[in-house]
Amino acid sequence: MEALCGVARRLMRAVALSLELPADFFESTFGTEPHVRMKVIRYPPMGDEVDRPVDHGLGVGPHKDYGFLTVLMQDDVGGLQVQTADGEWIDATPIPNTFVINIGEAFERLTQRCYVATTHRVLNNAAGRDRISVPVFFNPAVDARMPDVRVPDDILALAPARVISDVKEHQLLQDSIYGVNAFKGLSRSHVNVFERWYVVSEEGTVRRKEG
Numbered sequence: 001m002e003a004l005c006g007v008a009r010r011l012m013r014a015v016a017l018s019l020e021l022p023a024d025f026f027e028s029t030f031g032t033e034p035h036v037r038m039k040v041i042r043y044p045p046m047g048d049e050v051d052r053p054v055d056h057g058l059g060v061g062p063h064k065d066y067g068f069l070t071v072l073m074q075d076d077v078g079g080l081q082v083q084t085a086d087g088e089w090i091d092a093t094p095i096p097n098t099f100v101i102n103i104g105e106a107f108e109r110l111t112q113r114c115y116v117a118t119t120h121r122v123l124n125n126a127a128g129r130d131r132i133s134v135p136v137f138f139n140p141a142v143d144a145r146m147p148d149v150r151v152p153d154d155i156l157a158l159a160p161a162r163v164i165s166d167v168k169e170h171q172l173l174q175d176s177i178y179g180v181n182a183f184k185g186l187s188r189s190h191v192n193v194f195e196r197w198y199v200v201s202e203e204g205t206v207r208r209k210e211g
């Protein structure tokens with residue numbers, strides 16, 4: 001875990017330097033307790049049902065990770081896809097001894113969209129065996145307030161003018177407190193759990209259901 005955090009930290013320093021910010025700029029937003037989570041995911045084979053839409057199978061529907069950076073290890077089964085700026089879905093073909101790095105939504109907002117979050121999905125598993133993946137989500141403390149970043153104009157001019165994504169603009173998480181976004185992001189990813197345990201008002205406040 002420490003080594004993986006080291007990878008994420010190095011990447012964040014490189015991104016900060018590319019935006020002409022101090023190297024430790026993003027790390028300084030992390031607060032005392034960074035929200036770093038590892039998840040081990042098993043995708044069982046879907047047999048004859050692989051053609052079901054991902055949202056109704058055992059893949060993962062199109063989304064952006066909501067934090068800073070994700071360092072993801074996948075086995076050789078395949079199924080992870082990323083969406084290009086033109087909206088085309090392409091395979092993130094497994095390459096031995098490499099990690100997939102996903103840019104998260106908080107990073108997109110902080111960098112004024114110079115770094116656009118990776119829209120990705122996982123297709124239903126068409127192989128005859130399990131797929132295992134291990135993402136590590138590398139995020140600031142839940143009470144951290146996102147800083148204002150002023151990206152120099154000449155760098156801002158290099159930002160992609162138009163990016164097509166299945167995740168629409170109004171779905172992006174905009175709160176300045178990281179944890180609020182993380183909670184909303186969780187509610188988006190685990191719809192059934194949230195329907196059972198929480199009430200979300202139209203203004204976006206969340207209350208736990210009784211009993």
Ligand SMILES: O=C(O)CCC(=O)C(=O)O
Binds near residue numbers: 133134
């Ligand atoms: O299993 C994968 O390759 C990706 C999983 C994922 O996108 C996620 O958990 O946010």
Ligand SMILES: [Fe+2]
Binds near residue numbers: 063064065120
């Ligand atoms: Fe993801």
